[in-house]
Structure formats: structure tokens, C-alpha cells
Amino acid sequence: MPxxxxxxxxxxxxxxxxxxxxxxxxxxKGRVKWERGYADRGITVCERWMDFVNFLEDMxxxxxxxxxxxxxxxxxxxxxxxxxxxxxxxxxxxRPFKLGYRRRSRSATPAVGAR
Numbered sequence: 001m002p003x004x005x006x007x008x009x010x011x012x013x014x015x016x017x018x019x020x021x022x023x024x025x026x027x028x029k030g031r032v033k034w035e036r037g038y039a040d041r042g043i044t045v046c047e048r049w050m051d052f053v054n055f056l057e058d059m060x061x062x063x064x065x066x067x068x069x070x071x072x073x074x075x076x077x078x079x080x081x082x083x084x085x086x087x088x089x090x091x092x093x094x095r096p097f098k099l100g101y102r103r104r105s106r107s108a109t110p111a112v113g114a115r
Contacts, residue, residue, distance in 0.1 A: 014053055021062040025055050028068055028077050043070075046078035059084065069093060 016022045032038045032045050049055045058079040062068070069085035070077060073095045085093070 014056060016052075016056070019062075020064075021056060021059070022052060024062055024068045025049075025052050032077065041074060043074070044076045046076060048079075049077060 029045055029050075032043055049058070059068075059082065063084050066084035066086055067090065068077075069083055069090050071081050071083060071093070073093065075081040
């Protein structure tokens with residue numbers, strides 16, 4: 001159903017429907033809704049950012065070569081926890097690897113030393 005402005009998600013109010021900034025916003029919302037690693041950890045998008053115009057007002061236009069990054073990877077998508085970051089900044093801002101996790105092998109051959 002359209003918003004009070006008469007346009008869904010304000011996409012016609014801002015004229016940015018096919019921009020990197022809008023795609024980042026849509027991806028953020030989809031990630032929280034559909035990707036298990038986010039929902040399982042209780043990560044949400046703040047109510048203000050459910051409207052693209054508010055997201056744009058808080059974050060500004062996405063600079064070339066940058067993508068949306070959460071400063072605290074266990075925190076929500078909200079103005080105080082997000083930035084436009086380069087790929088190298090995001091690489092340094094990953095969640096720590098959990099020891100003890102071992103990916104299953106797809107082969108029928110047991111791992112070395114396994115009985």
C-alpha cells in the first residue's frame with residue numbers, strides 16, 4: 001500500500017530508484033528480512049530507515065567505491081552504527097572466526113587421522 005505521499009517507499013518523491021544508494025537501502029532491508037545470520041542474531045533496521053528518504057537524509061549519497069557497513073557487526077542498521085566503507089575497511093571489520101567450527105567435506109573420504 002502506498003505511503004501517505006501516495007508513492008510506495010517514496011521512490012517517486014526522491015527520484016533515486018535506480019541508484020547505488022537506493023540499491024544499498026533495498027539490500028539492507030532484504031538482508032535483515034531474509035538472511036538467516038541476521039535474523040538469528042536479532043539484527044534489525046531502525047524504524048526511521050524503513051523509509052528511504054530518511055535513510056538518504058542520514059547517510060547521504062553512497063560514495064563511489066563504498067558500500068553500507070555496520071561498525072558493530074552485532075548491532076542494528078541505524079545512523080549511529082552505519083557508514084559508507086571501502087572494501088578494505090569492511091574486510092577489517094568482520095566478525096571473528098569461531099573456533100571449533102569445521103565445514104563438512106563433500107567427499108566420501110574421511111579426513112586425515114579420522115577413524
